[in-house]
Amino acid sequence: MAERAPLDLAPSEGLERTSGEGRVLLLACGALGREIVDLVEANRWTAFDIQCLPAKWHNTPELIVPALREKIRANREHYESLYVLYGDCGTGGLIDTMLAEEGVERIEGPHCYSFFTGNAKFLETADDDVTVFFLTDYLARHFEKLVWQGLGLDRHPELLSAYFGNYTKIVYLAQTKDAGLEAKAKAAAQKLGLGYEYRFTGYGDLASEMAKRA
Template sequence: MRLPDDQSLTREGMPATGHGRVLLLACGALAREVLALVRLNGWDHLDLQCLPAILHNHPERITPAVEDAVARHRAEYDRIVVLYADCGTGGLLAQACARLGVEILAGPHCYSFFDGNAAFAERDEVTSFYLTDFLTRQFDAFVWRPLGLDRHPDLAAMYFGNYEALVYLAQTEDPALTEKAREAADRLGLRFERRYTGYGDLAAALEAIPAA
């Protein structure tokens, strides 16, 4: 299946990819990384469906969307794994997954499991604003326009005044993306830091899902 473009993943998500026995129900922001791991490792037992990535701008909508997707697909699969962390739901998503009998990734958000949950917690970077590869590509759609900075760029100082750095957690070695992330830091008036993470704990989580 051809991967949708970033704009489609942001607004619409992606339907299930195949005929495996385990459904990975993920955020659209993870589509490229999950499919890369599935293809690299030949994990044919894993199907991927993505919900719209823009749900992250409205975390109160994530839990109902996951519940609806699980209800629609439960009968088709032996197992469903939710590839979200808490993602701003205040524990509600984990509670829903427990009630539904489906698994969920550990960690507060994707920045943490890309960086590695243990390492992320140890750093305790409360004054850092994070971007991943996907969020760097979709910076305008997720940050700049929703905050009205396209119309009032001077508001950046108000929104980001308590931050000190923009940390780009890079899943790939891409100089063009690094430059785009650096430009985002400049636009927000933040110090720039790039940290190569690869797929972090996401790779280990998928590897732990058995074929049978």
């Protein structure tokens, strides 16, 4: 194999870069970075290298597909295989079209809420959850920056009803049992004027799909 470029794990707040034997490169959303590294460390998986694209690109999904394609083409010759840890993430199916062209697989599911819950289980409750605003550990941790400030509600609170008027509750899909994050999720629900529900999911299909490739 050719010599690899330095590992890039950006941005995944507070996390060290992770490098294994380099058989498999995981290309992932930055919002999953901490969970991916936690799983790698807990299971002592050595096969993975990890590169994350910025989590904030969920607000500009048109940036995701060309950046992923660029990373696939830049890294393909350095690894035995590449695997993408992204849902559709607002690309309108373009991510799957591109991956089919490049011959690279991704984790199944329209978004991380689905594969954290488990895709089959998520579909079972989809009709009941149509008015739910989901939080994951990442979103609970960064609610103020990504949601409140990201939507401009810190500057224009009058927009709250326009953004969240059709939601009835926040459902916190927890990957870890963390009282601090649960408090943040409850505070977010109060701030948005929504009901609150806690569901512990663990890592769901993310863990099982990574295990298949370890």
